[in-house]
Amino acid sequence: MLTDVERSTPQMAPERKTMSWRHRTMISLRHPATILGAILIAIFGYLIVAPVVSMLLGAFQVGFGDDTRIGQSAGSLTTYYIERVFTSGVSDIIFYEPLRNTVVLSLAAIVTSLALGVPVAWLLARTDLPGRRWFSTALIVPYMLPAWTFALAWTTIFKNRRIGGAPGWLETLGFTPPDWIAYGPLPILVIFTMHFIPFVILLVTNAMKNLPDDLTEAGQVLGVPAAIRIRRIVLPLLTPAILSASTLIFAKALGEFGVAYVLGTPANFSVLSTTLYQSIQTQQPGVAAVIAAVMVALGALSVYVDVRFLREMKRFATVSGRGLRGQAQRLGRRKWVAFSGVVALFTTSVVLPLGVLVLSTVMRIPGRFEWSNFTLDYWLGQNLPTVGFSEGILVNPKTWEAAWNTIWMVGVAAVAAGVLGMLVGYVVSRAPARWVGTTLRSVTFMPYLVPGIAFAVACLSLFAVQRGPIPALYGTAILLVIVMIADEMPFASRAGTSAMMQLGRDPEEAAQTLGAGWFTRMRLIVFPIQRNALASAILLPFVSGVQGLSLVIILATPGTQLLTTLSMTLVDNGYTHAANGVVVLICVIALLGTWLARTLFRADLSSGIGS
Template sequence: MPRSLTAALRRPATLPALIALAALAVLVAGPLAGLVAATLDADGLEAWGDVLASPLSNALLWEPLGGSLVVGLGTGIASVVLGSFLAWAVVLTDMPFRRTVGVLATIPFAIPSFAIALAWESVFRNDRIGGASGLLAGLGVEVPDALAWGALPVTLTLTAHYFSLAFVVVAAALASVGGDLLAAAELTGASRARVALRIALPAVAPAMGSGFLLAFAEGVSNFAVPALLGLPVRFQTLSTRLYGAISTGDQDRGFVLSILLVLVAALVLWTGTRLTSRSVSTVTGKPSRARRIRLGPAKPVVLAGALAIVVAATILPAIVLAASTVLRRTNRFDGGTTWHYWVGESDASIAQGLRGVLVDPRILEAVGGTVLLAATVAVITMALGFLAAWSAARTPPWIGGTLSGLSYVPFLIPGVALGAAVIAQFGRPFLGLPSIYGTFWILVVGGIAASIPFAFQTSRAALAQVSRELEDAAAMAGAGTWRTLGRILLPVTARGTVGGAALVFVTMARDLSLVVMLVTPATPLLAVTAYEYASEGFTQHANAITLIITVVSVTVTLLARRLEGRRSPWMDA
């Protein structure tokens, strides 16, 4: 055995690293390999032919791909425009209420995407597909089909959800632009417009490109919004077509579409990484505060534009959802109000006898299942992420690099595709274990796999703030590896790891794209129940459940950020 390998195996971090590698191989590499392997047998090869080159290809691939690209491009462009404008206004100008606008601009990403879609439907739904119309139609306003269903409302709704990504990325980049550069440009007589176009814009162009590509990739892979606002009029994307294939038993074609969706998302995010790496140097040797632009007479206009964006994306959806849950007639003010959809007992004259969401045993069971799933995933994922992050920093590069790479891979896989991969791997006997499809544990496995990137990055950031001297002192005192991890490092990094666990909890509580592929009637969850109610026309119940998820998600997200002690660029005076 080579000496270098022998030395590596004797390191204290080697055993934890091997455990983390084995877990990631089973949870990440295994499902992907199983997904590919499932398409290489005779039926799988036939499915490849059906999807890529057959009379069915147009319906199976090209039309959904076209829908995905339209939605992705629209979401990416609109998100980066809105996010960049808000970032500029919040970070570089003297606009009033900057901090408030900055906080509100980060909230939409914590809101479930289907919450905004349901709010849109409550306002703009028309009578094209039957059922109860939206608030505008109830007031006598004729809503065009293009505004009620299809690509446009899907794109606008996704933009309202994902512009937060572009805002955060661009705001961080603008905050790093040295104030001395802007001041020097102004001293030369350059106008505000010239400073913005010739200095600030080139400096943040890579961040804007990254924000665009992130929003594009998220838009392409989102399932909930196209399903709610597109499927009723047969507007398909790759994610909805993939879900339709697997949910109807056509798994081979579904697995092929999953691989193609993964490739599209991975290509987009790889391009974004390459683009982000080509940055412009704007940080000088001396620290300098970002110089704020005096808006002058334009201040009210900029403030009005910023408030309009954050109110439309953050406050109005919550108001619409809340108001719709107390209307006796769906989306109609003339029927009066009622609390039945929250606390009412079964009444055959209302919602086909469904109880209010707070007293319905099925909903309460879904609450319990959601909390149990989110808590289980959060605890296990953060433990695994912590172990992987610590091992990656204390093992040879070939081990640490493998850990980092495997931990990052799930970020490239859309939720629907990851769900399909988990089904392909764990929906049959694996390593001597029985199939876990249809059980609670396949949800846990899928949730851990999807959450690993965030847990790894959060743990690595927390561990980076801890001096190695603590570990050296523990070793000199005779503490072993596991004792050092559990009794010293974990308590010291508790704020970061607990904050990370809280955000993993939120992600699982509001996620639909992943769990919709894995859930069964035996394992009800709030997000899936809300989607089912919305699909069946029980609008008030769906909106009430979604409002509960939204309140929990936003509250826990804000608490987690406070716990982690994050300081945003717009918080500096």
């Protein structure tokens, strides 16, 4: 019989440590956050990872209908699609030229957006600019609007009969714009710049507010000119925020479809997103899979650059215990010049595009500003000469069907994404096993690496046919809602994680001591405390979903038409008045939803993006 001393001999220590490790593992596995994390990993693994894997496999497998042309049975391995995209006689048309156009446009959009956005962010964050609080909100309105809103406004003004088939405002007034102004890379770049400036303002303004005054003041005392102080002190400290804005712009421009489609297609100017769309429309899913895989690689590369450089730039820390006074710099005589510039930016990025679209819907002849030319027929009329859309926008059943589909599908997806984002944040902040939270964060972040139209192709490749107990979902509202939820998880999960990290364990542990179960604690304590953060996590997916086109243009069918796809259908048919009117409705819904969320729940759009 062993004595107490014998039981505690060193030879028994490893066994005790093993039992202690096993005990901790069992406790960790039984923790509600671990169980919830495992469930969420399985769900998102199927909704996010599986479609991407299915798409990538489609680039190496013979598709149905291609077996005769390729000479191999459907489903067998092949390099045909790889060779067609990269080495065939049409490679330059279907891949290399669109790739060059995409990269050049994206890089140019980064330069122009930063060149305008960073000075505006400085005016809003560091100066006594009149009305800067109002402008801080007003100048992010372009983010709430579809990017192709600006494209439709541009064509309304600048299109010509030589390419567009109908006169624009300028041509009606006697001036015919040249083709390179009406369509092609220049207008696309201008639209990208206006749409992406809010990203720069949102991401750089907060960094501007944290700049310590003592560094710039020291340079001023030493007689360093203002231009050198900005170049050697301010800009290096802003490098992380500028780099984040740049990678975000690159990823957004990479997958932007509507602008390139409206302004590029008439001039035969193609980018990867429009080429991908044309591949799907011409029944070439294998080619589409290869192009989508390239877009995924480019998106992943931009995020890798962001993470790698930001990790190395921790030395640019700007928040310290001293020197952070944040005093507004007086502009003096330059105040009203700066104010005029900001007003001009707001006018060209918000007032002018929306004004042009609204006016275009009440004019019989574009650009003729006479009372006799104004009409409400395109809003309220009957028996209009637009075949298939012969009623006015507000009395047309197709409009209301698309509006209802947009509101309920995007609403359900936004609420689900917000709730799931908070649950992801709960797992990341509470799960005893770190690998659970790390895995979940990586999986939910994956859609950020995949441009919207490429992710739509991935989901189509998985859900177009029945797989096991999961039926074919193509053409159903369920597929659109699922895809919207998955696509918005990067932002929703980051917002949820940021909020949950700031919530202490004390309220939940107190309720647990009193016998409250996990569901009760989540329902009565965690979610009520985080209601404002939840509203912010819902707001961003809602705004993004209402205006989203790249994600749904491939998946929507006549029975699941949304306002965005309805507008693009009207554009294809040449019904400019109706298309512009539908876009105006989209803008109203997005702005109204944002205003209600901010008014009722103090939801902040910038917190969703910043997270």
